[in-house]
Amino acid sequence: MATDFKSIPIIDISPLLCKCNDPKVVEDSEVSEVVKQLLLACKESGFFYVKGHGVPDSLLKEVRDMAHKFFDLPYDEKIKIKMSAATGFRGYQGIGENLTQGRPDMQEAIDCYREFKPGRYGALGKALEGSNKWYIIIKALSLKTLCGEFEGLRAGDPFWITRIVGYPGISDSIVPGLPENYIGCGAHTDYGLLTLVNQDDEIPALQVRNRSGEWIWAVPIPGTLVCNICDMLKIWSNGLYESTLHRVITNSPKYRVSVTFFYEPNFNAVIEPLEFCKQKVDGIKKCERAVYGEYLVRKVYGNFGIEYLMNK
Numbered sequence: 001m002a003t004d005f006k007s008i009p010i011i012d013i014s015p016l017l018c019k020c021n022d023p024k025v026v027e028d029s030e031v032s033e034v035v036k037q038l039l040l041a042c043k044e045s046g047f048f049y050v051k052g053h054g055v056p057d058s059l060l061k062e063v064r065d066m067a068h069k070f071f072d073l074p075y076d077e078k079i080k081i082k083m084s085a086a087t088g089f090r091g092y093q094g095i096g097e098n099l100t101q102g103r104p105d106m107q108e109a110i111d112c113y114r115e116f117k118p119g120r121y122g123a124l125g126k127a128l129e130g131s132n133k134w135y136i137i138i139k140a141l142s143l144k145t146l147c148g149e150f151e152g153l154r155a156g157d158p159f160w161i162t163r164i165v166g167y168p169g170i171s172d173s174i175v176p177g178l179p180e181n182y183i184g185c186g187a188h189t190d191y192g193l194l195t196l197v198n199q200d201d202e203i204p205a206l207q208v209r210n211r212s213g214e215w216i217w218a219v220p221i222p223g224t225l226v227c228n229i230c231d232m233l234k235i236w237s238n239g240l241y242e243s244t245l246h247r248v249i250t251n252s253p254k255y256r257v258s259v260t261f262f263y264e265p266n267f268n269a270v271i272e273p274l275e276f277c278k279q280k281v282d283g284i285k286k287c288e289r290a291v292y293g294e295y296l297v298r299k300v301y302g303n304f305g306i307e308y309l310m311n312k
Ligand SMILES: O=C(O)CCC(=O)C(=O)O
Pocket: 163, 165, 185, 190, 197, 199, 205, 206, 246, 247, 248, 257, 258, 260
């Protein structure tokens, strides 16, 4: 359970980046300090900003600018990369097509998933077979270089998802009958391990819920990425780390974009609380096991209303 945090910490991870290949990294006091801050954030709120991450500001902005350009296109252009069950749920979805807990979100988006050979993940993986579309995806995945060294080396075969999301400003909205503060994305937790959010400057929209139920703003801080712990990492840590509810509120007339990179476990990974995390609470198992791919596919079907997609 998250604590009653009132703000989200900003953590400068540059010592970790500089020294991660140093054989004496575990003895380094600067690195220990970063690890201490990360541990605290993972336990207290499950959210933190990172700075000193090594992704140039200009690249983060270029990706957001490209997203704005795409969403500015006429609808007929955008649906040229339309998402459906037939595209492996990859591509463009219009405003209100994404559902959170059955309710339409006031957003449009492009979804991309790691590409893999048809058949690689058997019957379960079939739902997500397809190829990603459009150039921005390549750019958005520049963020992936951050995680690149994990692939094949440390994490084995991680899955990933990228969402490029556009939230129309209040007055621009083409959807009639909206409430005053409308929901760009309903309250949810993320599915995999770690999320990195590259959000537009100057438009507060992302909110994170603390234990008392208060919504704490994750206001944009230029040059930072917002990071949050996701469901699979919560299970692995036996609930030591929090996968915290968050949502996106639109109360600005400005169009906002966010580009989110979700770093995930292997598609077939069976996720169970790690032994040493159970030992911290007298061996008690606090989270149920999950198979990541099953969990993801169930969520994807839930988000888009499978009958709706099958009939399109
Ligand atoms: O737009 C944002 O700031 C975050 C979106 C989000 O929470 C998500 O896509 O999972």
